[in-house]
Amino acid sequence: MDRTSIDWVALRKRTRDPGERASLEALRDLDELRGRTGAAAAPADYRPGTVLCLLLAVATVQTACGLAAAMVALATGRPLVHLLPHLLLTCAFASASLLLASASPRDRRVFFLLATFALAGGAFARAMMSGLPGHWPPLSSPMFRGIFPEAFVQAALWRFAVVFPAVHRFTAVDLWARRAAAVAWGVASCLFLANVLLAHGVMEERLDVLGRDHPGNLFWHLFAMAALPAVATILIRAYRAPRRERAKVARFAYAIGAGTAPLLLAGLARLLLPGVNRWMLTDSGVGRLWVDVTIVGALAAMPVLTTLAVIVDRPFVLQTILPAALRRWAARWHVRFSDTVRLRSFGRHSHRERLTAALDRVRLTRGAREIADVLCRELQFGVGARAVRILDIASLPSDTALATMLEGSSAPIDLSRESEPFVLLPQRDRDWLEVNAVALAAALRLRDGTVPVVAVLGTRRGGAPFNRADRWFISTLLTGAAAAWDAGIPPGPSSHPSDDVALECSLCGLVGDVSPIRCGCAAAATLAALPQRVADRFLVTRRLGAGGMGVVYLGRDITLGREVALKTLPALRDGMVSRLRDEARVMAALNHDALATIYSLEVWRHTPVLVLEYFPCGTLADRLARRPMTIDEVLTLGIRVADALTYMHSRGVLHRDLKPSNIGLTLDGAAKLLDFGLATGSEWPAGTPQYLPPEALQGAPPDAAVDLWALATVLLKASGGPADQPIELTAFFDRALATDPALRLRSSAEMWRALRSLIPDP
Structure with a gap:
């Protein structure tokens, strides 16, 4: 794992057991095979050219002299504010160069990036020296006269862009990049x-426009014109690079963006806003100071x-800095410290709360598809995986070591490319893992020991590996999912049971059992809320609507040959099951022409399903979306619904959620009240706010x-609204919608009579 070669001969001498020796020989064969076919070799040594080395030496001397000049100025009491x-930029570029030099200086990519920063650091150091008194010795030295290594910053950056990132294959872009570097x-x-x-x-004065310090800044314009395309080339080449390189x-x-954004924004503001430019040139207050501090x-x-x-990350091998013994000691203590900190944080903060909430959601699942859906969401959220898939064990490469490994393991298995299990797998399994970008996998093991599905996870967001707390989270969640599977799902390792939750089109609501929906x-x-068949009698065909109290599907009673509406819960939730059962009892206890009929109450996996009368003409809301009603239609609607309310109120039942979408229309246009979900509830205020009286909104x-x-x-909405309110109904609405409750109609029977009186005698 740390790229140190293994002394197989010494290991074999220390091994006494014949079985262990056989295993050791197998591992040795795998290691040799990996070394020939797939291991990522350490980057080849790069020996830089003489010219570039001389330029780096000059830049290094300039940087050292600049820092020394600053120290001398500080020691002699000279002001350093300007x-x-x-000084800050010189130290930053010098520090980056030293860090690169300590990482892997013989890697060509590291070297070219080091050259870019070292040459740039020399430029800032020279500017720092120019701010000191002219009699200081380094400034008068011929060594610095006209020597500007920073001219090669963009050339070094282009050399870096040619080799970074490493790509799968050489293309025209790479050829163009090499020519541009030249x-x-x-x-x-x-x-x-x-x-x-x-x-x-030596050169004529008319060519002094090329000078570094010329007011025309041609030197720096050419510099920028060459450097910016180099950064763009790196981004373009990344499209053909492996995932790690990307x-x-x-x-x-x-x-790069974070470092240059303040400078670019300030320059753009000065260019587009003259006031900002004047302020930047003349102001010397705190505001200007903060702008300068941010940019620098x-x-x-x-x-x-x-x-x-x-x-x-590789191929910049930071491990080569330390000796092998110190490297192993540091790695061991880093793992212990990291796991301790993470586990303590896990116990104190939200990780445990996430797991508790996830287990509650798993407990309320009603089928394999719901379990898979919940696992995908909770694993992505809980451990930060970029992608999660729940796969049937049969969908893995058949009769391979990967399937056997997952079936035999009780813990999540690290399958990242650098992991030991990945290295030991056959090439076919490794290819499958790389194509599917799998970083970790875990099996869902049932009570009888079978493994119906496995969870495969991609890498974590941010690139960090899965730690011990993440593995504990995954194992515990899969254990809870296995318990839910055992509790409510018939055995069937290769396919979902026939009564599992169905699928539905997210756009039109058509229900099917396979994806894509036709x-x-x-x-x-x-995921739909019901299977495609309920109680072996009702065929679910399409979603009609959904709301806070439930979801309604169009179904067909295959026994009686009629269409029905099936109302159920979108998910199994505590407290909602009893409410839906109470709604069924209320509807069954009421019998009126203007109330929807309930045919039966079915149960699917602990979830009640109300079998209701279906209204093919839709609801009053659908009708009003086309055009308002006439006066006669409004009166007929009001009289019929008022009569139904009189019947309900006489039996102590309030609807509490009367609105156009809860009034169904039969084929002959007759209205019927729907949705009695709030008729038995205790929450208040409840219902739709725009249909509640003022006092209800006040509690x-x-x-x-x-x-x-x-x-x-x-009725006011059905007649066209307040602006188009018929004159004949003005007095009725003034009284029925009076702000003072004492001025309103006192009962549904009184409202029925008031509406009836508006119908002219024949």
């Missing part, structure tokens, strides 16, 4: 030589963040006035 930005090196050489010649008076590029891009701080953080973003919507299939206990106000509001 030099602090350059051009960048040529441009840098021209700028460097031009400045040397200008400094010694992660490095993403971290690299974030670091971000730029100083950029090289360090970029370095850390790139070298945290409806033509091309929308994603989601007054419910009475018949709740239904009367709701009916009057429904």
Whole structure:
């Protein structure tokens, strides 16, 4: 695991048992095979060219002199305020260079990034020296006259872009990048030589526009024009890179963006807003100070963040810094410390709460598909996995070591590419794991020892490995899921039971048993609330609607040959089962022409299913969406519903949620009240706020006035609303919707009479 070669001969000498020797020989064969076919070799040593080494040496000397000049100024009591930005940036780039040098200096990618930062650090150090008195010795040295190694920063960056990231195959983009790197090196050489010649008076003065310190800034414009495409090339090449390389590029891009964003935003603001430009040029207060601190701080953080973003993973092998013994000791104590901290945090904070909530949701599942759906959501949320899939054990590569390993393990198995189980698997299994991006897998083991499904997890968000707390979370959650499976699901390791929850189109609601749903919507299939067959009698075909109190499906009674509405719960929840049963009892106890009929109450996996009268013409809400009603239709509707309310109120039942969507329409247009879910509830206020009287919204206990106000509001909406209210009904609405309860109609019977009186005599 740490890339140290294994002394197989010494191991064999220490092994006495014949069985252990046989296992050792098998491991040795696998190690040799891995070394020939699949192991990621350490990066080849790179020996840089002489010119680049000389440039780095000059930049290093300039950096050292700049830091020494700052120390001298500090020792002699000279003010350093105006030099602090350059000092901070010099230290940042020098630190990044040292970190890269300690990581893997013979890796060409590390070396080119090191060269980029070292050359840039020399530029800031030189600027720092220029702010000191001119008589200071290093400034008058010919060694620094016209020598600007920073001219090669963009050339080194292009060399880095050619080799970072490592890609699967060589393409035209890589060829273009190599040519661009050569051009960048040529441009840098021209700028460097031009400045040397200008400094010694060899070149004509008219070419001094190429000078580093010329007011026209052509030097820096050429610098930027060459450097920016190099960063873009890195991002473009990342599309063809392996996943691990793409992660490095993403971290690299974030670091570059975070470091340069304040500077770019400030420059853009100065360019577009003249007031901001004037303020930046003239202001010297606290506000300007904070702007400068933000810009310089971000730029100083950029090289360090970029370095850390790139070298945290192979092939930048940080392990080579330490001797083998010290490396093993550090790794052992790092694991112990990390696990201790994480487990204590796990016990104190939200990890345990997440597990408790997840186990509650698993306990309330009603089938294999619901268990799989809950496991996917909870594992993604609980351990931060990028992707989770629940697979039938039969869908794994058949008769392979992977399936055998999962069936025989009681704990999650690390299957990342660097893990020992991955290395020991056959090539076919390793290919399957890489194609499916599997980092960890765990089996769901039933009481009888069988494994119907396995959970396969992708990498964690952020790239960190799964720790001990994550594995404990996964094991415990799968144990709870296995208990739910044993409690309510018939055995069937290779397929879901026939009465398992069905699938439905998320767009049109068509119900099917396999995905994709054959409806033509091309929308994603989601879990339905019922199986496709309920009680071997009702065939579920389509979702009609859903709300806070339940979900309703269109079904067909295959025994009697009629269409019915099936109302159930979207998920099994504590307290909701008894409420749905109470609703069924209320509906069964009422018998009126204007009340929907309940045919039966079925139970599917502890979930009640109300079999109700189906209204093919939809609800009053559907009718009003097309056009308002006439006066005669409004009066007919009001009289019929008021009569039903009189019947209900005489038996002590309040509807409490009367609204257009809870009034069904038969084929001949007759209205019938639906949804008695709130008729038995104790919560208050409840219902739809726009259909509740003012006193109910203020917490007054419910009475018949709740239904009367709701009916009057429904009739007002059916007639076209307050703006289009018929003159004939003005007096009725003024009284029925009076703000003062004492002025309203007092009972549903009185409302029935008031509406009846508005119908002209024949």
